[in-house]
Amino acid sequence: MKGKLLNALGLLVGIAVGVGLLYVLISTSREPKRRRPPDLRPLAEVVTVSEQKYKAIIEGFGTIRPSGTLKVVSEVGGMIIEQGKDVAEGSLLEKGSLLFRIDNSSIVAEIEQLEAQIAAIDAQIAEIGVQSESDRNLLEVEKKVFEVIERDYERSLSLFKKKLISEQALQATEARKNEQLLSLEKRRSAISANAHKLAVLKANRRAAVATGKVKKILLTKTVLRTPYKCRVLNVDAWIYQAVQPGTVLAAIYPVDSPTEVSVPIESRHLSALFDFDKLERGRPPWKQVKLKADVFWQIFGKEQKLAGHLSRIGAQRDPNIRTMNAIIELPGPMERAMRQSSRGLLPGTFVRVAIHGRRYENVMVIPERALVTDHSIFVVKDGKLKEVRIEPLLILKTDVILPMTLSLPSGSKVVLTEVPGAFEGTMVRILEKKAKTR
Structure with missing residues (x-):
């Protein structure tokens, strides 16, 4: 009997302990977390734009x-017989430094030839001048002789009309008159020819003098010097090289x-x-x-x-x-x-x-990647996409400069990236980026 009571008591104690453990486990156990339903709204990367100043660079x-490159060009032909000792690419030259000297012997010979030609022309002009003066003096004498012969002829004609002289005597007087008249015409022709020769010689002399001046100018062109302090950019000709007029010899810059x-x-x-x-x-x-x-x-x-x-x-x-x-x-x-x-x-x-x-005043700047088209962007308003028409003032690199408008006020959230499948009115989540300022 006593053993049964002990067994019953042990059973009750075990049940009580089990119930207590169960209570403790239930009271200390955590309530399982409830999973939130997935957010199916697309993610939009946005930037908040505000009114600002923008410096365009x-x-x-x-x-x-x-700024001023000067090509050194030969104006005469010939051989380069001297080159400045410092004339080389990159050299620094003072004003008046020698660049090139071209052989001038042919030009000097031409000048001497022209001077000799001018001297010969001067001699011819002097000779013709003396001859012309002599012809003019002889013309005056012959005029006086003709006047005497003409008076003699008039007298003979008067006598012939009076039948005081024969016809042969009258004809002889007339022949002398015509002969003297022909001599006068020859003298006048000689004077005129000498005047023409003199004009030609003077014209030839002026041409020779002008040519001589040109040759003397060309003589000065055989020596080329720097017009200012300069550096040599490049050298295209060297000593003992034969050059023609118009050949580029070098290039310099101040x-x-x-x-x-x-x-x-x-x-x-x-x-x-x-x-x-x-x-x-x-x-x-x-x-x-x-x-x-x-x-x-x-x-x-x-x-x-x-x-x-x-x-x-x-x-x-x-x-x-x-x-x-x-x-x-x-x-x-x-x-x-x-x-x-x-x-x-x-x-x-x-x-x-x-x-x-x-510098632009009162403008907004958005990245170029925010453009949907050349004249439209998406903004997020009240969690929804809204398409806004824009008229950019300037697109510079990746910056789009926009004026302030009622449809795009300061503080607007501009969508930067394409939202797949989105359209105006689509609910979106936003990921905000920092705005760029300049």
């Missing part, structure tokens, strides 16, 4: 060149003058350089607004920088790539040396150029 590439770089820019970017609405028409815009330009290049692995300015815009558009050339003016070698500025900017150096254009 036009970038391009070009090659340094001298070291005191600025250097230039020509940068191709798109025509549509001209509005990013100048605000034409505020400029006077009829005057070049670069004469009214001076635009800064930074030029960058590499030397010894380090980037160099030099400030210049926009000098002018090229007069024509490239027919192949539809661009215009912006000419940037930079300080010349001498000025850079005095300033102790960056080195290594030689003609032919390839450079990168940044032209600082106009």
Whole structure:
């Protein structure tokens, strides 16, 4: 009996312990998490745009060149008999330095020949002058003789009419008169011929003198010197080389003058350089607004920088790539040396150029990848996509500059990436990016 009670008691204790453990497990157990249903809205990457100022910077590439390259051209033919000792590519030459000397012996001989020709003409002119003076004096004498013979003939004619002399005597007097008249005409013809000869000789003399002057000018062209302090860009002729008139011997450029770089820019970017609405028409815009330009290049692995300015815009558009050339003016070698500025900017150096254009006020800037078409973008409003029509002021690289409008106010969230299958009114999730400012 006692054993049964103990067994029953042990059973009750075991049940109580089991119930207690079950209670503890139930009370300490966590409620299973409920999974949220998946968000099926497409993800849109957006940027919040706001009103700002924008400084337009036009970038391009070009090659340094001298602002004024002078080709040294031979104006006479002959052999180069002397070349300046420092005439070589890259040499620095002072003003008046000898470049080339061309053999002038043939020109000197031609000048001497012309001088001898002029002397011979002068002798002929003098001889004809003496002969003409003699003929004029003889003409006066012959005129007087003719007058005497003519009076004698008139008297003989009067006597013949009175039958005081024979017809043969009258004819003899008339023959003397005609003979003297013929002599007068010959003398006049000789004087006229001498005058014509004299005119021809004087014309030939003037031509010879003019030719001599030309030859003397050409004689000075046989010595070529530098017109200013310069550097030699290249040399195309050497000593003892025979050259013809018009042969290019070398090229030089002044070291005191600025250097230039020509940068191709798109025509549509001209509005990013100048605000034409505020400029006077009829005057070049670069004469009214001076635009800064930074030029960058590499030397010894380090980037160099030099400030210049926009000098002018090229007069024509490239027919192949539809661009215009912006000419940037930079300080010349001498000025850079005095300033102790960056080195290594030689003609032919390839450079990168940044032209600082106009500043836009009260505009918004969005990335070019936000464009759905050239004139529309998507914005997110109240969690939904909305298509907005736009009229860009300028597209510069990846920046699209837009004016402030009622349909696109400051604070709009512009969609940057394409949302697959989306259309206006589509509910989207957003991933916001930081806006770009300049």
